[in-house]
Amino acid sequence: MSYDFDICVVGSGAGAGPIIYTLAHAGYKVLVLEKGPWYTEQDYFKDELKTSLRGGYTPDLREQQHVVELENDDGSWRSFPTYQSSWNFWNGNVVGGSSNFMSGFFHRLKPNDFHLLSSYGPIERANIVDWPISYNNMEPYYDKVEKVVGVSGRVIDHPFQEPRSSKDFPFPPTTEHPLAEHIDWACERLGIHTIPMPRAILSQPAMNRKACVYSGYCGSYGCATGAKGSSRAALIDSAMATGNVDLRPHAMVTHIHSDPQGKVCAVEYVDKEDKKHTADARLYVVAAQAIETSRLLLNSTGSKHPDGLGNNSGQVGKNLIFAGGGAGSGRLTYDKFSEQQVTELKEFGTFVNRSVQDWYEITDKDMFKSDAPQKGGTIDFVHLHPNPVARASRQTRSNGQILWGKPLKDRLKAHFTGGRYLKVEAFCDWLPTDNSHVSLDHQVKDKWGLPVAKIKVDVHVQNLKVGWYLANKSADIMREMGADNVLAFASGVPPTNLVAGGCRFGTDPEKSVLNPDCQVHDVENLYVTDGSFIPTGGSVPHTWTIYANAFRVADKLLERLGGQKKQV
């Protein structure tokens, strides 16, 4: 039987790029269907309106939205569509997906993250499991990401340093802001280890990409130099050069068709003019980011899959997770520092690049009512995001009133010019539960008439306990630095840009959607390679693990297709 393509990939972000890159370089014909536009370095500007205020890289919520379901204080649940709410679960519908807009804090999972249940035991109401693979299976692919996507950093010895096959990172750390020294001094006095934060940002030119130019606007912004290791800059551009990739932007996949045997036989998509098309391939990969992947599978019913593709055990969409944790901030007020220090603190553009993982495992009987070690997390120190309108908008309330007039102007002046802000992002496991999942909302449809994803969000109390623990530790560090206005807290609000799960991998088809190779259990030619596979998320952002796993699955696909093709 002949097919249009060897492989069809739905999506082009971090879960898709390694598949596209690996198979195109091995000589296979790859079709990529991306619902968003195809921007390059020439289209990315430091424009707060485009990037953050007008949702310039995400769909218009009037046309495509989600429904969120949240728990009320009395234990009942309420749901509402995201249009005209402050919620937005889209994260970058462009070629390269949301990896274009990441900050690129790259941490590997630790060996214990791969067997959370065996390492720390069960927690009531949490669906904690061991992964079907170990850190050793993933390590070569973490290593590959360092070299191919490009990760800069410096390995230092600390209590939770994970094993590595390469001695150090292939690229030195990005240039550091003087704030990093202030963190180091404070941590040294407190007996805490600081780690130069690894970042998926090139500190020197490599692989036909330029080095970072330290514009000061990184997270949320597309990179104008190609230094950020987005799926597009790092993988897809290179794959395109092979001539083996047909990348179709503005291609919204609406249905994956399956044949009477239950195999995928075609994907259906609509183009920019809403014209319908179909395409087929030997193998199919879905990597549309966790929520949309589950939604697409649930919408793709067929005679063998009456409840959605791969959903014969009712597992698609279940165990959705986010990144748990906390946040904090503090201000180094200029009048407490020397003139020289103030000049240094005012430096703009370079990165703070400091992380602390001393509490990746926590033993604290007072907090957790147990002598047993608990899974903790990571503290990342970063600059306050420089978006000026967002910063100014946060200054407009005072004692319940809107602040305006001269008092507002005075506050703005003090906020922007009186000190340097430091921000903390703390990461811990967002425990999967029966109440965190994606389903279809049959009342709310998108502009193509398809049911939108309904996202039920459940916050486990353990997330909050660990979040508070880490937040308090970060506050201690900021106070030791001499910071004012120190604020730190755990957050039960799901970070909508750090989402995973929904199609967890495992060995039991009754309790998982994917097998250990990320193939859908009962659909032998369909794989899922975005963060959907992750059963427990670890205490770090997911992106490096998504990249690494997609490279791992790419090797499985390559083997299945017959290995590297000989050059003609």
Place this chain on the structure above:
Amino acid sequence: MKRRDFLLTSGTGLSSLSLSGIVNAAICSDIPAPSVREFTPQDWHIIAAVQNHIFPSEDQTPGAVEIQALRYLHNYLANPATDPENVKFIHSGSRQLQQFAEKNHSIPFTQLSIDEREKLLREFETRPEGRRWLITILNYVLESLLTDPVYGGNPDGIGWQWLEHRAGEPRPPANKRYWLL
């Protein structure tokens, strides 16, 4: 009378014709504006007066006039990419404020003294709709202060300079403003 002074004092006694001319000069939109046709010069005038009240000009620091807040808002409302609901909301809020002023003081908002305006706006703020409208107007003033000058506010980066804010490079060119990409 200079445009700045006029807008600062939101002067009285001008005919609607001259008012219209001055407001049009202030907004000098470069975008065709079918969606803002329902805004009368009086609407623009009251919006300008509110902007100037909540973000006043001072000797050393820019206010709504210097950052071209009215022009910026006009560009936003006239943009076909703008949600018509937002346009309707801003229009309806300005009408409600006018009615609120006339009900409480029997004269238009623009003829009130600074103190009377403050009192009235604080009263308007206690109404949920009024509060939402004032937050919205302030939000677009702050955008005009701190977004790229290519969008019509923040001329020559006057807002960035005042707050010692460093803009990032590359900045958006006119042909790649957010709705054109």
